Amino acid sequence: MLASSFFLARSEFSHTCCLPPRPARLTPLFKIPVVLADQSAELVAGARARIDATYKRSSAFKAKTAKDPAAAEADVAATLSLLTTVAAGTEQPGSLGAAFGEVDVVIEAVMENMAVKKAVFKALAAEANPSAVLCTNTSTLSIDEIADGAGPANAGRVVGTHFFSPAHIMRLLENVQGSRSSPEAVATAMEIGKVLGKVPVLSGNCFGFIGNRMLEGYGQEAAFCVEEGATPAEVDRALNGFGMAMGLFAMSDLAGTDIGLLVRSQFGCTDSASPFGNGRRYPALLDVIPNAGLHGQKTGSGWCVKPSLAEPRGPPSFPSF
Numbered sequence: 001m002l003a004s005s006f007f008l009a010r011s012e013f014s015h016t017c018c019l020p021p022r023p024a025r026l027t028p029l030f031k032i033p034v035v036l037a038d039q040s041a042e043l044v045a046g047a048r049a050r051i052d053a054t055y056k057r058s059s060a061f062k063a064k065t066a067k068d069p070a071a072a073e074a075d076v077a078a079t080l081s082l083l084t085t086v087a088a089g090t091e092q093p094g095s096l097g098a099a100f101g102e103v104d105v106v107i108e109a110v111m112e113n114m115a116v117k118k119a120v121f122k123a124l125a126a127e128a129n130p131s132a133v134l135c136t137n138t139s140t141l142s143i144d145e146i147a148d149g150a151g152p153a154n155a156g157r158v159v160g161t162h163f164f165s166p167a168h169i170m171r172l173l174e175n176v177q178g179s180r181s182s183p184e185a186v187a188t189a190m191e192i193g194k195v196l197g198k199v200p201v202l203s204g205n206c207f208g209f210i211g212n213r214m215l216e217g218y219g220q221e222a223a224f225c226v227e228e229g230a231t232p233a234e235v236d237r238a239l240n241g242f243g244m245a246m247g248l249f250a251m252s253d254l255a256g257t258d259i260g261l262l263v264r265s266q267f268g269c270t271d272s273a274s275p276f277g278n279g280r281r282y283p284a285l286l287d288v289i290p291n292a293g294l295h296g297q298k299t300g301s302g303w304c305v306k307p308s309l310a311e312p313r314g315p316p317s318f319p320s321f
């Protein structure tokens with residue numbers, strides 16, 4: 001059934017997005033009309049500027065080497081014109097905006113917080129096109145609980161579409177089937193992956209799905225190494241040497257160190273009274289950097305093991321831990 005799709009995941013793309021109906025024939029990335037929504041005109045303008053810059057940067061080489069550079073540039077402009085924006089709640093307080101009534105697919109990417117996600121899905125159930133598939137980009141949260149936000153009549157339309165950062169580069173798309181996700185919603189999510197030239201895989205609904213479930217264990221061990229005296233750069237070098245394309249700490253800077261903290265607090269890990277840890281050691285170091293407001297690429301400071309990615313403004317503060 002899918003007609004259109006879109007991708008997102010990192011902060012520059014991570015906003016609630018909805019896709020207008022159309023196109024008869026789909027062409028790759030960004031040849032699809034997309035509406036991007038965030039909470040205020042200022043946030044929307046910032047996101048729009050980052051998307052434009054990213055897309056122009058990635059198209060610059062193609063334009064330079066094209067036989068007809070003017071036509072290539074016009075193509076970039078035409079592609080970017082397919083992206084429109086809306087500041088949710090500005091038309092009517094508490095409302096998502098009229099654009100949501102006309103889309104085929106919504107991809108929600110608000111912060112990793114169950115209460116916020118459920119509120120957004122409640123609004124989507126009320127305001128989005130009744131036939132739209134409602135996708136969530138959550139990294140770890142339960143699709144079933146998010147679907148509860150949409151209510152029993154709409155839970156079948158809810159499915160996970162977990163993109164990986166940076167979403168315009170990473171090919172894996174981890175789709176997540178909730179217990180009430182309809183076959184149409186799951187098929188749509190899989191088709192989204194194909195249309196975007198990604199590799200869609202289907203996961204069951206569990207903590208961290210596939211990728212982040214694997215990451216959890218080795219992420220904790222990486223943090224323990226630093227707690228015991230290694231530097232984040234040393235740990236990342238070891239991981240690179242082992243064959244990982246990117247170390248754990250560079251990845252945390254790229255994705256945003258705050259996401260892990262949000263996940264750990266959602267699951268009660270940061271609460272010392274919580275039984276979640278089951279008596280196991282907790283890597284408290286991982287909370288120090290985000291709690292200090294160092295959110296990696298989002299704030300320009302973090303673990304800073306790969307300065308070109310993190311563009312650090314100051315020295316990392318982990319040695320004081």
Ligand SMILES: NC(=O)c1ccc[n+]([C@@H]2O[C@H](COP(=O)([O-])OP(=O)(O)OC[C@H]3O[C@@H](n4cnc5c(N)ncnc54)[C@H](O)[C@@H]3O)[C@@H](O)[C@H]2O)c1
Pocket residue numbers: 009010011012014015016037038039043088109110111112113116120137138139140162163164165254255256259298
């Ligand atoms: N950052 C990554 O690398 C990455 C990768 C995969 C998945 N994710 C997932 O994507 C989601 C977003 O993560 P992030 O790091 O981009 O978070 P973020 O905090 O950087 O961005 C969240 C955005 O959602 C907006 N928002 C919040 N409430 C809203 C509402 N009611 N309506 C519209 N917009 C609203 C915020 O203004 C903000 O722009 C999370 O679920 C996260 O787990 C992130």
